Amino acid sequence: MLRQQDVGHRIVVRRIVGIREGRPLFSDALGELVELSETHLTLATAQGPLRVPVAQVHRAKRVPPTRRPTAAAVVALERAADEAWPAPIRGRLGDWLLRSAEGWTGRANSALPIGDPDRPLPAAVDAVERWYADQGQPAMINTPLPLAAPVGAELDDRGWGSRPPTLVQIAPLPLATPAPGVPRAGGGGAAAAVIEVATAPSDEWLAVAAGRKGGLPDAARHVLTAVDQVRFAHAYVDGTLVAIGRGAVTGQGRWLGLSLVEVLPPLRRQGLARRVIDTLAEWGASAGATHAFLQVEQHNAAAVALYRTLGFSTHHTYLTRVAPH
Template identity: 60%
Template sequence: MLRQQDVGHRVVVRRIVGVTGERTLFTDALGELVDLTETDLTLATDKGTVRVPLREVHRAKRVPPARRPRAAAVIALELAADEAWPAPVRSRLGGWILRAADNWTGRANSALAVGDPDRPLDAAIDAVVRWYTDRGQRPLINAPMPLAAPVNAALDERGWTARPLTLVQTAPLAPLLAAPARSDLPLVDLADTPTDAWYAMVAEHKGTLPGTALRILNGVPEKVFAHVRDADGDLIAVARGAVTGPDRWLGLSLLQTAPAARRRGLAQHVMRAVAGWATQRGATHAYLQVEERNTPAVALYGRLGFSTHHTYLTREAPPVT
């Protein structure tokens, strides 16, 4: 049977689906184990999320990953993403990066567990706890999978909980740029700095933006803020792009469309414009981060050519009693 240490790994589950006469009927599901409770397990499969009651599980086991990227590729992409979302307070623990930003976003307020922390794993976790506790914040660790499987196993033993699984998805820029330009949609205005209306639209999704948030959003040398306005001048779509890392990754974030303007192709329209800006700066591929449970967004990005490069779990320390 599967254990908590298998969360984030590829598994196969044989499920009992019925009985015909004296014959038991089975079906198999293959995917990434994203949750395991006392009653159910949840898989992220190519066809979507599947929840299976444990009472229906006949057999389950971990299987080799499907063409997983090399560890070095995961680390390089995670470091590029960290550079694109720069927490103002930072420290190093060997290869790990400790980040704080007044609790605005998990990415900027978690220890990025990539590389060697330069000490035994238990001592590294203790150091993370002290660092965040000294700043009055709940300790968080960002654990890319399956690279950080040992970290996740150690955190399981300590009773750390997990936020929803995040997919780090990538796509080449060429297909985005090859899509025909939409002359029927408003122009995408690409600006070096966001307008007040841009901030307001993002705040509707991310909550009030503290000063720290503005420092993160503007703290990258090569970044762009996309604005799309309707005929009345009202903002109907926004996004942020940043090019970072030696591999010149384009990081796409905060892609939003006003509810009244959805299902018109604005997401692809905005991405195409940002992709054009990024290619002028040497980028050939883009990445974005999306929660696995956000099925509409995952489906949209799939249609635009994005696929999962790797995943990560944001782990939370148990509350101090």
């Protein structure tokens, strides 16, 4: 059967749709798993969303994607993502990137092992460990899969741990309109919101980001603002900031990277996140971007479901690997 790790992946479900002459009738459905609970699962199929009660599931399993991205495509997207989230302290190990930002976020404090490290793999991992020791930080490596599978095998042998998988998802611009049966943006609190896009974050915006990320050291401000083309969305209701988001155009102007989309708890599930994303997507398209990307933890079923309605699908995944103490 399926697990939360399968959310965001392509699956096939054989479900019971009736009984004839005392025997069950089956129907198969193929699509991306966007939600999994104790009572039901939801598939994004070519015909639209399909909600299946768990009691009706006879068999279900993950299946390979229709087309895997090339290694070059994974490298290009990972480079664009690095440009969109720039660590203030950086180093190189051949083609590998070494990044440090006072421990603020895994992405800005991990090595990115794409390309040739210019030395044997065990020596490269040794060098990563030394570099992070010099920074006074635990060593971490982000391993895009399946591209960095050999690196992952080496880290397994060394006893490195792993954080939950992260999905790197992409969508063409403009973003998709909601599928049939999915509410459009603008209902509830979203209808009353005024969304402003600024070249710098306000103090209120930074406070919301700090609440989500557990603080905001000086290095975080560099990560957030040290991009040539970056915008910060502020959503207000009755003059109060209720939602934020960030967009950065990188990858030679092709990619809009979306991050830090956050809605204050009292106004969640009212369409505000969708409006923030749509607003940033409109800006990104006007700046020349043709595609958007974002990174979401695989187990965050609610976010994955939202992004699916906007046309996002998983390009590849990565694991953040952490050196043993």
